[in-house]
Amino acid sequence: MRRRSLLLAVPAGLLTLAGCGDEKSDKSKSEPSPESPESPGSGDAAKAKIVDGPVPEITEGTEFGEKPTVAKGSGRPSSDLAVKTVIGGEGGVVAKGDFLQADYLGQIWDTAKVFDNSYDRGAPAVFPIGVGRVIPGWDQGLVGKKIGSRVELAIPPALGYGEQGNPQAEIKGTDTLVFVVDIVDSFNGKSAAKGTEVAQDNIDLPKVGTNTDGKAPSIDVPEKDEPKKLVSNYVIEGEGEELKASDSVLVQYKGVLWDGGKEFDSSYKRGELAQFALSEVVKGWSQGLTGKKVGSRVLVVVPPDLGYGDQEKGEIPANSTLVFSVDIIAKM
Template sequence: MRRRSLLIAVPAGLVTLAGCGDGKKSDSSKASGSASPSAQATSAAPPPKIVDGPLPAITGGTAFGTKPTVAKGSGAPSKELAVKTVIAGSGKTVAENDYIQAHYLGQVWDTGKVFDNSYDRKTPLLIQLAQGSIIDGWRYALTGKKVGSRVLFSVPPTWGYGTSGNSQAGIKGTDTLVFVADIQGAFNATSSAKGTDVAQSDAKLPKVGTNTDGKAPSIDIPKTTAPTKLVADYVIEGSGEVVGAKDTVLVQYKGVVWDSGKEFDSTYSRGQLQSFSLQQVVKGWAQGLTGKKVGSRVLVVIPPKLGYGDNPPPNSGLKKDSVLVFSVDILAKM
């Protein structure tokens, strides 16, 4: 079972498809198998002053994307947030509340003890730079940096785990932490699929728009009987990694009902991307996205037996045995 990052302050709290419209929140900590800091560990302190140092040296693994080794801190650490861009990227500038994908290593200033790293897991962190989703030191250190950058920074307790620390990670309430983060991607509400358009030649299936401007694509339902089996076809085929059945994905999506064409759920309408494990969604989503490539837009038509059947979520506006039609942009996976 995948170990959950110790960086996360609280579960992201995003509504999964399995609970669409019912107000239930996903509990990613149950799927991860490791402890995480509680909501109380999230700092309510004012923004820190950003300073240049002191910072320990990176002594090995100096290339972007490779596991670094970092010297133990020398002398007293800054009481502010010390940040240094070690490698300057040339990609998109990261903004607060963006989702980022990053490899990272974290260690304690005084001892040099590594308490967490994603390189050994061979899986980058996928998280929103939002208060309550990740420790504040990350929000302030990485906002304004560019994708492709390696950032070295130190986080005092005020913008880390507070005076309670994190006993499961061996972090005391007085510990300043040192991080190296390799920013591999950044995503927000304007992000779209990137790839090659695929012909939509079956007249019995919905046609999905291929715009990639961050706006919701059109979904045109044909005047035919809905399919009784799951449909999961590329609209735009990306070139990223293949999504596995146990992966967590970051998506843009729009959902309409086959019979009426009426929209009932959409990240575009909310202006907010959604991240969830494929183990926490309706079977049609899990089966439809498994095997698809990151960067793709996928048409997913879900028959009732793989959707909500005769038990649609309260307040969703869905009727019993509705056939659901989705356009899904797979932006990233973890």
């Protein structure tokens, strides 16, 4: 199993990236997770002064996307948050509340000891930014930066792991942290699939709209008998990696009933992306999305035995066949 980021898996009492998604009794939709406890120093985060240095030199791996080697800090670090854009990107601006996709390396100022990096894991991390779900130095230093940028941060203790530090990573409460962050992408409630449209020529199946303007696609259910087996077809085929059953994903989705086409759930209406593990949703979702590519829009038709069976769930009657349009925005 891939080792989880220390940036996100911080000790109790700090701002953590809590798991999103519903309880196992109701898996078809994802709800916002509870508010995380306030971290030490987070009350000062809004008032943090941002300066442009000092930050240590990047001595190797100087290109965007390359694992960097960073020198030990020279002299005393700033007591303010030091933020330097090493490579300026040309993409969109990262906004508060976005899900940020980034590669990063973190080390300690005084010793240059690397305590975490995503490059060795072979995949960037994805997490909400600017909303108190990661350490305050990241929330302060990365909002407003452009996609494609490499940013170096020197984060004082109050904006990092606080007075208790992070014993798991051998970070003391007095340590200034140095991060190099490559901003790969960002996602929000307007994000959509990116790829090639696939013909929907089976007249016995629902037809899903192919708009990618951030609005919910249409789902036209035919006046025919519902399929008895799971259906999982590309509407738009992306170019990302194929999902594994053990993966967690970030998606946009809309769900309607086969019988009558009534909408019962939509991330578009909430204006926010849904986040969940494929192992923790109804079998129709986990089986239907496993093997599909990131960036895709997928039609998933879930028969009752792979959905809620004979249980009634809110606006979903018992023994319902469910129809979903799912945009796979990113792998978490």
